[in-house]
Amino acid sequence: MNTYNYCAAPQDVDMTKRATLLSICKSVLNTAGVDAYSNGFGVDVLNKDHRTWVLSRFAIELVSQPGQYQDYSVDTWVSDYGRVMTIRNFSLKCAGEGFGNATSQWAMIDEQERTIVDLSKCYEKYGFLKDDIQPPIAAPKRLSSIPAGISVLHKVSYSDIDFNSHMNALRYLEKMFDLLPLEWLTKATNIRLDVHYMKETFLGEEISIKCSEQENVAFFEVLKSDGVAAVRASFKKI
Amino acid sequence: MNTYNYCAAPQDVDMTKRATLLSICKSVLNTAGVDAYSNGFGVDVLNKDHRTWVLSRFAIELVSQPGQYQDYSVDTWVSDYGRVMTIRNFSLKCAGEGFGNATSQWAMIDEQERTIVDLSKCYEKYGFLKDDIQPPIAAPKRLSSIPAGISVLHKVSYSDIDFNSHMNALRYLEKMFDLLPLEWLTKATNIRLDVHYMKETFLGEEISIKCSEQENVAFFEVLKSDGVAAVRASFKKI
Numbered sequence: 001m002n003t004y005n006y007c008a009a010p011q012d013v014d015m016t017k018r019a020t021l022l023s024i025c026k027s028v029l030n031t032a033g034v035d036a037y038s039n040g041f042g043v044d045v046l047n048k049d050h051r052t053w054v055l056s057r058f059a060i061e062l063v064s065q066p067g068q069y070q071d072y073s074v075d076t077w078v079s080d081y082g083r084v085m086t087i088r089n090f091s092l093k094c095a096g097e098g099f100g101n102a103t104s105q106w107a108m109i110d111e112q113e114r115t116i117v118d119l120s121k122c123y124e125k126y127g128f129l130k131d132d133i134q135p136p137i138a139a140p141k142r143l144s145s146i147p148a149g150i151s152v153l154h155k156v157s158y159s160d161i162d163f164n165s166h167m168n169a170l171r172y173l174e175k176m177f178d179l180l181p182l183e184w185l186t187k188a189t190n191i192r193l194d195v196h197y198m199k200e201t202f203l204g205e206e207i208s209i210k211c212s213e214q215e216n217v218a219f220f221e222v223l224k225s226d227g228v229a230a231v232r233a234s235f236k237k238i
Numbered sequence: 239m240n241t242y243n244y245c246a247a248p249q250d251v252d253m254t255k256r257a258t259l260l261s262i263c264k265s266v267l268n269t270a271g272v273d274a275y276s277n278g279f280g281v282d283v284l285n286k287d288h289r290t291w292v293l294s295r296f297a298i299e300l301v302s303q304p305g306q307y308q309d310y311s312v313d314t315w316v317s318d319y320g321r322v323m324t325i326r327n328f329s330l331k332c333a334g335e336g337f338g339n340a341t342s343q344w345a346m347i348d349e350q351e352r353t354i355v356d357l358s359k360c361y362e363k364y365g366f367l368k369d370d371i372q373p374p375i376a377a378p379k380r381l382s383s384i385p386a387g388i389s390v391l392h393k394v395s396y397s398d399i400d401f402n403s404h405m406n407a408l409r410y411l412e413k414m415f416d417l418l419p420l421e422w423l424t425k426a427t428n429i430r431l432d433v434h435y436m437k438e439t440f441l442g443e444e445i446s447i448k449c450s451e452q453e454n455v456a457f458f459e460v461l462k463s464d465g466v467a468a469v470r471a472s473f474k475k476i
Contacts, residue, residue: 010271010281011264014396015403017285022397026249033248037307043248044307047255068401069275069282157416158252158423159260163306165253178395182441185396203420 001077001131002038004031008066016186017068021193022177025060026170028090028102031074035088041126043163050111055104055169056085057140058195061238062092062100065189070094077131083120086128089135101136111164114200141194143232146219149212150179156205166200172209172231176220179211180235184218190238199230239315239369240276242269246304254424255306259431260415263298264408266328266340269312273326279364281401288349293342293407294323295378296433299476300330300338303427308332315369321358324366327373339374349402352438379432381470384457387450388417394443404438410447410469414458417449418473422456428476437468 012023036042043052066072072094080087090102108117162168201207201224210221222231250261274280281290304310310332318325328340346355400406439445448459460469
């Protein structure tokens with residue numbers, strides 16, 4: 001297990017002066033990248049073999065969010081490597097208190113073929129490391145197609161794209177959160193987010209982002225222009 | 239003069255594996271915040287007086303952009319305090335070589351009244367510091383209303399808003415850059431960006447972002463729903 005330190009800087013907080021859910025997800029996903037990098041199996045090494053890590057599923061639970069200028073830490077460890085997925089976990093602390101946990105599933109893809117690489121065949125090649133510590137929260141949920149709700153169209157733009165040439169994982173979350181009533185983001189203290197990244201979307205693609213709200217849960221679905229689901233998510237106020 | 243260190247992490251680069259202009263602007267503006275904070279006149283101190291810093295004008299020139307995982311540094315210093323504006327400068331270095339410079343003008347506003355605070359009256363209160371080093375590049379240019387070009391509408395959303403409750407300075411740039419031909423962002427090596435923030439825009443506001451391209455310069459204008467200019471910018475391939 002390794003620990004990485006962050007600070008809820010002014011650009012990470014909203015008008016409530018509390019670190020946004022998005023900025024915390026960003027720290028968590030950044031931690032995944034930096035930890036893989038510093039252990040010798042980051043995208044820098046994989047890129048040499050025309051491979052990269054792709055986030056498949058992600059879940060995070062928070063009971064509070066750090067205030068502006070508060071330092072917080074993210075512990076991270078890999079608990080398992082399957083043939084297709086590796087499971088990376090996170091535990092978040094602020095001022096000595098745990099305020100959240102997360103777990104994620106990553107696949108390795110061949111950048112040219114866009115196919116999944118068998119992780120069991122490259123365990124030694126990349127020197128994968130793991131800890132015998134279970135994930136701190138339940139695995140990311142299965143999510144189905146959502147009922148009718150609000151829907152917005154978005155053309156995938158340069159600023160949405162990352163080094164993998166596809167729309168960035170955090171960008172989908174940003175577009176989804178923008179469809180929520182403001183108080184879900186500014187007032188909720190006890191939340192769980194589940195995300196399932198299913199298909200990539202690319203520059204110039206016209207996608208639709210749908211949101212359906214039911215009591216204390218909002219369900220999201222991002223559809224590609226041909227109607228195929230690219231991302232599904234649920235945001236629950238516990 | 240103080241120096242702050244950054245790394246062009248995977249989330250800061252585009253498909254060319256080069257740090258995006260936006261990520262460099264983000265480091266520069268972050269440096270401004272952190273340096274003000276560590277010198278005792280950051281937004282944390284100003285907030286106690288219901289005041290905050292607001293970016294008014296900004297210019298940056300780059301001759302290259304760091305590659306993925308390259309470390310780079312930002313030197314910053316304040317060269318002047320006027321009654322209305324303070325001038326903060328930046329010099330960027332990567333692997334021992336300068337790759338860019340920037341200069342910015344900031345006003346202090348009263349958060350409740352939304353009026354400008356006379357900086358000459360709070361020089362001692364906040365312990366302002368300055369260096370006798372001139373700005374490294376020409377001051378941000380005056381920019382006029384732009385001729386007809388392409389135009390997109392955007393509703394200001396939660397993810398656009400910062401701790402000041404208005405649309406974030408970097409978000410305007412993001413929206414503007416998304417209107418440029420891709421090769422301006424992925425291939426240009428020698429650029430200058432000038433930005434003039436004129437009016438704030440707020441959550442739920444419908445704004446239009448206009449872009450007019452002329453040979454090696456693109457001009458941008460963001461208009462509020464009543465047609466008043468909120469931001470103007472020019473992006474020049476030198």
